[in-house]
Amino acid sequence: MENAINWSELSFGYMKTDYNVRCWYRDGQWGELEVSSSEVINIHMSATCLHYGQESFEGLKAFRGKDGKIRVFRMDENAKRMQSSARGIMMAEFPVEKFEEAVYKAVKLNERFIPPYGSGASLYIRPLLIGTGALIGVKPSDEYMFLVFVTPVGPYFKTGFKPAPVCIMRSFDRAAPQGTGCYKVGGNYAASLLAGHKAHEKGYVAVLYLDPKEKLYLDECGPANFFAIRENTYITPASNSILPSITNKSLTQLAADMGLKVERRPISVSELSTFEETAECGTAAVITPISQIDDLDENRSYVYSKDGKPGPTCEKLYNKLFAIQTGDAPDPYGWVRIIE
Ligand SMILES: Cc1ncc(COP(=O)(O)O)c(C=O)c1O
Known part of the structure; x- marks a missing residue:
């Protein structure tokens, strides 16, 4: 070399x-x-x-x-x-x-x-x-x-697996209600640049988008899906305007294997105060736990991590999925292809 x-x-x-x-x-x-x-x-x-x-x-x-x-x-x-x-x-x-x-x-x-x-x-x-x-x-x-x-x-978390803050801003949508949000096409990313930039300027890692029709339900989180943990349940949004994440699909399987209930359904903004853990998930970071969600329009904050540490369920899911990806854990579903 x-x-x-x-x-x-x-x-x-x-x-x-x-x-x-x-x-x-x-x-x-x-x-x-x-x-x-x-x-x-x-x-x-x-x-x-x-x-x-x-x-x-x-x-x-x-x-x-x-x-x-x-x-x-x-x-x-x-x-x-x-x-x-x-x-x-x-x-x-x-x-x-x-x-x-x-x-x-x-x-x-x-x-x-x-x-x-x-x-x-x-x-x-x-x-x-x-x-x-x-x-x-x-x-x-x-x-x-x-x-x-x-x-x-490089590793997504240079300083370790750490929760990060996100915000809600109702003045931006990344996708239309019956549009192309469920496809991985460049236009969706162009549409998200300005909102993402404004969020970064304010110190957030991403925008938690609401459903573009009624702004009542959680959609997705920048270039990642959203999930929450409450009472031993993994809850993730069902929506036509989000990208079906392969990481999320894998985590729902692993969550079920760990004995969690899995719910894929519309999640109302009003549920934010009831969650024990929230996170984004996607190929880039596997899981980014969310430390707090600031609703900038309603002037409300929902805090999920006060000590800078990820919640126990997020950590378990992260470790399990990463271990399968790297070959440290068995691959019971044949998710991994070895390149010989
Ligand atoms: C908008 C959006 N949502 C979710 C995801 C996560 O999908 P995956 O887990 O397949 O990487 C990505 C990244 O691919 C994305 O760009």
Whole structure:
């Protein structure tokens, strides 16, 4: 290796790796996977991804285990979610098997960038699907490009697994009631930038969005799902405008295995005062416990951690899921794929 990577200095940022994997959809079909060492893509200036947001992406991680093996977590779920996003904004669906093969190749070819076991760092995998056909009218493209690149990222919690504050601001929505909130498409993230920026300026890690129709129910928390713990129950929102998180889906299973009741239902804002623990969950951090939720419109605060420590259930769930991802615990549901 020319330049040794300082694994402990890694942030959640982009670092050039050796290869990416690409595939094109033309004349009604997907071609063969191609390996590229270029970081640049060459597309028409009138491509639909640039003008009309025909773009979907995914995010997943590969981990190096104590046994030296490389594990990727639930990539079939990411593949299926990207297909759902493609249907949602009328793009060509990328086949699940090809998606898995592309991820496999991208990870394997960049093996030297996978952080060592115990560093807390991981290899972030970013699949991308974009409309590349040159159009001016608002119509779906007839040409698409699929691409997977990877980049090593540092541990989300540099100073340990710690609760963080979030806020409610009713003047912003990230998605419309019947819109694209349940798809992983770029437009939702563009729509969340200003609210996220304002929240960061005020010292919060994220905005806890309310349902965009009535603003009565909890939706999701920045780029992560929300869950709460009360009386041995794992409670997470059912909503059409949130992204179905693969981490959340996994945690509901693990919570049930631990003997918790699981409820997926609309959660009223008025329930916030009744929860023992609240948290965000997603690929980036697995779980970010919430220290407090400040409702900036109603001038109310709901405090879940006074001592800077995560709640016991969040901690147990975090440890269990992370152990499965890294190979420290058995994988009873076949969530992990070993890259050989
Ligand atoms: C809006 C949004 N919600 C939730 C999540 C969490 O999903 P996952 O657990 O699949 O990473 C993400 C991240 O992918 C996201 O961007």
